[in-house]
Amino acid sequence: xxxxxxxxxxxxxxxxxxxxxxxxxxxxxxxxxxxxxxxxxxxxxxxxxxxxxxxxxxxxxxxxxxxxxxxxxxxxxxxxxxxxxxxxxxxxxxxxxxxxxxxxxxxxxxxxxxxxxxxxxxxxxxxxxxxxxxxxxxxxxxxxxxxxxxxxxxxxxxxxxxxxxxxxxxxxxxxxxxxxxxxxxxxxxxxxxxxxxxxxxxxxxxxxxxxxxxxxxxxxxxxxxxxxxxxxxxxxxxxxxxxxxxxxxxxxxxxxxxxxxxxxxxxxxxxxxxxxxxxxxxxxxxxxxxxxxxxxxxxxxxxxxxxxxxxxxxxxxxxxxxxxxxxxxxxxxxxxxxxxxxxxxxxxxxxxxxxxxxxxxxxxxxxxxxxxxxxxxxxxxxxxxxx
Amino acid sequence: xxxxxxxxxxxxxxxxxxxxxxxxxxxxxxxxxxxxxxxxxxxxxxxxxxxxxxxxxxxxxxxxxxxxxxxxxxxxxxxxxxxxxxxxxxxxxxxxxxxxxxxxxxxxxxxxxxxxxxxxxxxxxxxxxxxxxxxxxxxxxxxxxxxxxxxxxxxxxxxxxxxxxxxxxxxxxxxxxxxxxxxxxxxxxxxxxxxxxxxxxxxxxxxxxxxxxxxxxxxxxxxxxxxxxxxxxxxxxxxxxxxxxxxxxxxxxxxxxxxxxxxxxxxxxxxxxxxxxxxxxxxxxxxxxxxxxxxxxxxxxxxxxxxxxxxxxxxxxxxxxxxxxxxxxxxxxxxxxxxxxxxxxxxxxxxxxxxxxxxxxxxxxxxxxxxxxxxxxxxxxxxxxxx
DNA sequence: CCCCCTTAGTAAAGGGGGTCTACTAACAAA
DNA sequence: TTTGTTAGTAGACCCCCTTTACTAAGGGGG
Numbered sequence: 069x070x071x072x073x074x075x076x077x078x079x080x081x082x083x084x085x086x087x088x089x090x091x092x093x094x095x096x097x098x099x100x101x102x103x104x105x106x107x108x109x110x111x112x113x114x115x116x117x118x119x120x121x122x123x124x125x126x127x128x129x130x131x132x133x134x135x136x137x138x139x140x141x142x143x144x145x146x147x148x149x150x151x152x153x154x155x156x157x158x159x160x161x162x163x164x165x166x167x168x169x170x171x172x173x174x175x176x177x178x179x180x181x182x183x184x185x186x187x188x189x190x191x192x193x194x195x196x197x198x199x200x201x202x203x204x205x206x207x208x209x210x211x212x213x214x215x216x217x218x219x220x221x222x223x224x225x226x227x228x229x230x231x232x233x234x235x236x237x238x239x240x241x242x243x244x245x246x247x248x249x250x251x252x253x254x255x256x257x258x259x260x261x262x263x264x265x266x267x268x269x270x271x272x273x274x275x276x277x278x279x280x281x282x283x284x285x286x287x288x289x290x291x292x293x294x295x296x297x298x299x300x301x302x303x304x305x306x307x308x309x310x311x312x313x314x315x316x317x318x319x320x321x322x323x324x325x326x327x328x329x330x331x332x333x334x335x336x337x338x339x340x341x342x343x344x345x346x347x348x349x350x351x352x353x354x355x356x357x358x359x360x361x362x363x364x365x366x367x368x369x370x371x372x373x374x375x376x377x378x379x380x381x382x383x384x385x386x387x388x389x390x391x392x393x394x395x396x397x398x399x400x401x402x403x404x405x406x407x408x409x410x411x412x413x414x415x416x417x418x419x420x421x422x423x424x425x426x427x428x429x430x431x432x433x434x435x436x437x438x439x440x441x442x443x444x445x446x447x448x449x450x451x452x453x454x455x
Numbered sequence: 456x457x458x459x460x461x462x463x464x465x466x467x468x469x470x471x472x473x474x475x476x477x478x479x480x481x482x483x484x485x486x487x488x489x490x491x492x493x494x495x496x497x498x499x500x501x502x503x504x505x506x507x508x509x510x511x512x513x514x515x516x517x518x519x520x521x522x523x524x525x526x527x528x529x530x531x532x533x534x535x536x537x538x539x540x541x542x543x544x545x546x547x548x549x550x551x552x553x554x555x556x557x558x559x560x561x562x563x564x565x566x567x568x569x570x571x572x573x574x575x576x577x578x579x580x581x582x583x584x585x586x587x588x589x590x591x592x593x594x595x596x597x598x599x600x601x602x603x604x605x606x607x608x609x610x611x612x613x614x615x616x617x618x619x620x621x622x623x624x625x626x627x628x629x630x631x632x633x634x635x636x637x638x639x640x641x642x643x644x645x646x647x648x649x650x651x652x653x654x655x656x657x658x659x660x661x662x663x664x665x666x667x668x669x670x671x672x673x674x675x676x677x678x679x680x681x682x683x684x685x686x687x688x689x690x691x692x693x694x695x696x697x698x699x700x701x702x703x704x705x706x707x708x709x710x711x712x713x714x715x716x717x718x719x720x721x722x723x724x725x726x727x728x729x730x731x732x733x734x735x736x737x738x739x740x741x742x743x744x745x746x747x748x749x750x751x752x753x754x755x756x757x758x759x760x761x762x763x764x765x766x767x768x769x770x771x772x773x774x775x776x777x778x779x780x781x782x783x784x785x786x787x788x789x790x791x792x793x794x795x796x797x798x799x800x801x802x803x804x805x806x807x808x809x810x811x812x813x814x815x816x817x818x819x820x821x822x823x824x825x826x827x828x829x830x831x832x833x834x835x836x837x838x839x840x841x842x
Numbered sequence: 843c844c845c846c847c848t849t850a851g852t853a854a855a856g857g858g859g860g861t862c863t864a865c866t867a868a869c870a871a872a
Numbered sequence: 873t874t875t876g877t878t879a880g881t882a883g884a885c886c887c888c889c890t891t892t893a894c895t896a897a898g899g900g901g902g
Contacts, residue, residue, distance in 0.1 A: 094889065127479050155870080294704060328770055383716065384769065384772050390708040504851095
């Protein structure tokens with residue numbers, strides 16, 4: 069046998085990193101991947117014939133038939149009859165994802181005062197919506213309350229529940245351990261494992277801003293090549309998606325941009341104990357108080373000034389990562405005007421053309437249910453490999 | 456088995472992204488991955504017994520034996536005799552990577568005046584070194600010169616050459632197309648494809664700062680969970696590695712941090728045509744002229760002031776990505792003092808504890824051959840899946 | 843010294859996974 | 873009709889890893 073070293077080897081990116089335990093790949097993993105490929109296509113493109121699936125995935129029609137029949141057996145996919153329209157050859161049978169066959173329970177814990185939840189269909193549509201006042205509960209009490217809340221949601225589901233997704237503030241590790249969420253008094257709380265235990269269902273937990281980014285990627289039309297969403301509410305958070313997957317950070321704290329100092333001196337005291345954080349000028353309360361009772365002109369100037377600081381903070385990030393989009397999520401009446409425009413101006417001023425030429429800076433396309441949608445994506449991608 | 460060739464197989468992460476064409480995974484890809492796993496382990500951990508490889512990779516001893524014998528047949532791996540030391544059971548036979556069986560040709564095009572090249576063994580040791588004055592050549596001329604230069608290096612190799620790696624300034628796409636490298640007058644030059652054609656060898660090209668990051672990851676001890684290297688030379692560049700893989704950016708311009716504006720007003724004119732870029736204060740010429748003829752104290756102050764600007768620019772990036780390390784690469788007498796210390800101080804001041812607590816900010820561990828090492832990693836990872 | 847135990851490495855059978863080839867089904871157009 | 877085209881499936885085959893069982897080669901205790 070002659071040497072054959074001149075070939076390019078498939079390194080499945082990330083897997084060959086020496087950091088995470090080196091992980092073997094088996095044929096069945098390939099199978100799972102290809103299965104996800106099919107679901108992914110059906111999810112985003114809608115009903116498709118097997119032959120078209122084969123063309124789209126580069127798999128053979130035989131393999132696709134096999135995968136599809138397995139998915140049909142699982143109840144995730146169904147035949148939808150012959151494709152309408154006249155063309156040559158045997159008519160194609162469309163198969164589609166049964167988006168109503170399962171449901172997802174999603175919870176948004178962003179708000180300090182209440183938890184918001186929903187039962188959603190697989191395509192992200194909200195079927196049942198519910199909220200519950202937290203009444204100052206924290207720590208284990210809050211976990212108990214959350215468990216009851218979720219049980220209620222599960223009970224109101226009209227289809228089998230695929231899993232539970234939760235968006236929480238604070239630092240959350242990939243296993244759903246809440247490392248720290250000070251306002252909830254959660255420190256190293258194994259939220260996902262705990263709830264999965266109690267509920268007997270798969271539970272996925274992640275940072276709220278991070279999954280907002282996921283939601284914009286999956287349900288919005290954000291460019292997965294690299295974009296960032298800045299969420300403006302009681303606080304300021306961010307989520308970064310690069311190459312279709314969300315940045316995590318070495319201690320799971322990626323996106324914590326609200327506490328970057330943007331005012332070297334004269335900044336207000338921030339909840340985090342330091343002065344001049346971005347949050348002290350960009351969070352909704354800050355913007356409201358900065359514009360309260362001002363003339364339109366003065367209020368616009370105040371918003372522009374916040375935008376200037378935002379732009380200054382974002383310019384280096386956009387340059388370092390060569391992002392293609394920045395999304396703003398939050399009250400449009402505050403964000404989608406002088407603030408956004410000024411931020412973009414500043415970013416253009418402070419970055420090189422190669423970086424800012426293709427950049428778009430716009431409002432997020434999803435509304436206040438972003439985090440719920442993100443929680444749904446968490447479940448979709450965790451359980452079905454779809455995103 | 457002859458040339459099974461330039462089959463460029465998919466990368467696993469990002470495969471599920473709906474952006475790039477959905478790519479199937481086959482059992483043989485799993486095989487290739489596992490093969491890389493073995494090489495990866497031998498590369499980083501040194502000689503290992505088959506049984507230990509099985510434990511490390513979670514594959515069975517049978518599979519490992521099979522993979523190893525294939526690697527031995529390819530000449531990439533060899534048996535090294537019985538493992539020394541007494542213990543129970545049948546003595547283990549160590550197998551190791553034949554790092555001297557093949558060689559790599561690496562070229563560093565960072566410098567405006569000369570190209571630097573080397574023949575390296577698979578473990579990154581430089582066997583032959585060579586440089587060539589560019590004499591103002593640009594464009595196609597420069598490509599011709601480069602081809603001749605590389606041919607010379609190949610001729611001086613003492614072992615079969617695995618491939619050619621090139622670090623170029625400018626924007627380079629994943630296929631080795633130099634999108635733009637203004638100083639070289641290269642615009643959309645398919646450098647990798649062109650040279651591969653002429654040389655009959657696999658050629659990999661990437662941005663110099665980006666592969667410097669790769670080098671620190673592979674040969675240094677940078678934390679692949681997330682770090683960034685800032686290269687300070689005639690210009691200022693950066694490379695970001697997250698989860699073991701380098702950031703690319705949606706237009707392959709990730710790391711272009713040298714042209715972020717850091718001086719809103721009063722900045723010097725930059726080569727890029729704008730004012731107050733980081734490069735105008737941090738590049739080596741700028742630092743030298745800022746410190747020339749000054750007392751130690753004044754010079755230190757000047758360096759600290761550059762450090763302050765660097766820290767200010769990096770703080771948002773570190774926060775957004777939750778990086779664990781920042782490396783500085785360049786002349787230590789300029790960088791490794793007040794500049795670095797001040798930058799770190801500023802970063803600590805301007806980021807929240809959860810982000811800066813675990814952060815280290817240090818000089819890169821590789822010397823002026825970083826880019827050459829990075830070029831070697833390019834080949835190693837492209838041809839063998841090792842990094 | 844012998845027996846037992848442990849560890850290393852291999853051979854053979856088996857099963858999952860995808861492709862290739864060949865076939866049927868079902869239509870449009872000539 | 874006949875011809876050509878497209879959709880979908882069946883069977884044979886190859887790749888790849890695992891399970892099971894076996895051999896090889898040591899240590900240690902009685």
